[in-house]
Amino acid sequence: MIPPLTSAADLAALTDGDLRILDASWHLDGTPARPIFEQGHIPGAVFFDLEEISDRSDPLPHMMPTADQFGEQVGRLGVSETDRIVVYDTHGLMTAARAWWMFRAMGCDRVQVLDGGLPAWIRMGGALETGPAAPAPAEFKTDPRPEIIADVERVRAALESGAPVLDARAAARFAGSAPEPRPGLRAGHMPGAVNLPYGELLTPDGLMREPEAVEAAFAARGLGPDDRPITSCGSGVTAAVPLLALALLGREGVLYDGSWAEWGGRDDTEVVTGP
Numbered sequence: 001m002i003p004p005l006t007s008a009a010d011l012a013a014l015t016d017g018d019l020r021i022l023d024a025s026w027h028l029d030g031t032p033a034r035p036i037f038e039q040g041h042i043p044g045a046v047f048f049d050l051e052e053i054s055d056r057s058d059p060l061p062h063m064m065p066t067a068d069q070f071g072e073q074v075g076r077l078g079v080s081e082t083d084r085i086v087v088y089d090t091h092g093l094m095t096a097a098r099a100w101w102m103f104r105a106m107g108c109d110r111v112q113v114l115d116g117g118l119p120a121w122i123r124m125g126g127a128l129e130t131g132p133a134a135p136a137p138a139e140f141k142t143d144p145r146p147e148i149i150a151d152v153e154r155v156r157a158a159l160e161s162g163a164p165v166l167d168a169r170a171a172a173r174f175a176g177s178a179p180e181p182r183p184g185l186r187a188g189h190m191p192g193a194v195n196l197p198y199g200e201l202l203t204p205d206g207l208m209r210e211p212e213a214v215e216a217a218f219a220a221r222g223l224g225p226d227d228r229p230i231t232s233c234g235s236g237v238t239a240a241v242p243l244l245a246l247a248l249l250g251r252e253g254v255l256y257d258g259s260w261a262e263w264g265g266r267d268d269t270e271v272v273t274g275p
Helices: 008-013 033-039 067-076 096-105 119-123 152-161 171-175 209-218 239-250 259-263
Strands: 019-023 086-087 113-114 165-167 230-232 254-256
Touching: 008 119, 086 119, 096 113, 096 239, 113 119, 152 165, 152 230, 152 254, 152 259, 165 171, 165 239, 209 239, 230 239
Parallel strands: 019 086, 086 113, 165 230, 230 254
Antiparallel strands: none
16 A cells, blocks of 8 residues: 655656546535646646536535446546556645545555645646546446445444544634535534544645644544544545545544535534534
8 A cells, every 4th residue: 555645746756657647626616627627737637526426316515426436437537446546636635635535435545645736746847738638448446445434323323422523624614603605504513523624734835744743633632543533524525634644644534425514404413513
């Protein structure tokens, strides 16, 4: 298994014939990411659409697709499960972590996130390519790992037992003092959840903080080295950032796929406010 992060310099030096680079950018405000990809992306990259590669029959946003759907759609991007996959986004390090986790949930181990994303690549002086990608199709064989995906009942059981649940949303949204960006959701958080805004794990340049700082952030939330937390956020995207940080430490967690889009929109889930 390769390290979960790679640097822009290391990516530029890779000459592997099986290297596949994916842009997994997505914008909460609805800004289409594909046109931005076509305006400039890392040479050889293809666009990994978090909206399309999802369970479109589920009313919740970008939920994990079935293994068959994932394999088919990723195969159309020219990616095989044996390839060396590097995922990035235009934010720095945000939505790429979701794509990284999706590949891990489908049994793929040779997947990394570009630390600092496209901004780090540009700062290094990396070249850009424009226009749409036209990859040759490949076959992607999945080997799902359902144990790293949590549904609402598993989260409810964890909260009742006192197992760690981390909420990666901003502190104001966690406290309920800021409104949710999606209509119809209650403000606040799950009783017993602990707030770890994903941005606290990153530098101002969008790089993952050093392992010591990452470890300290988890320890400050009461997590020990043997804990396997469930992570949550607004819709299951930035919840993958703490999981990426855990992987940097050689540890693993579980992602609540429905996240606050599900919990905050149900009438049978308890919501509390305050820090």
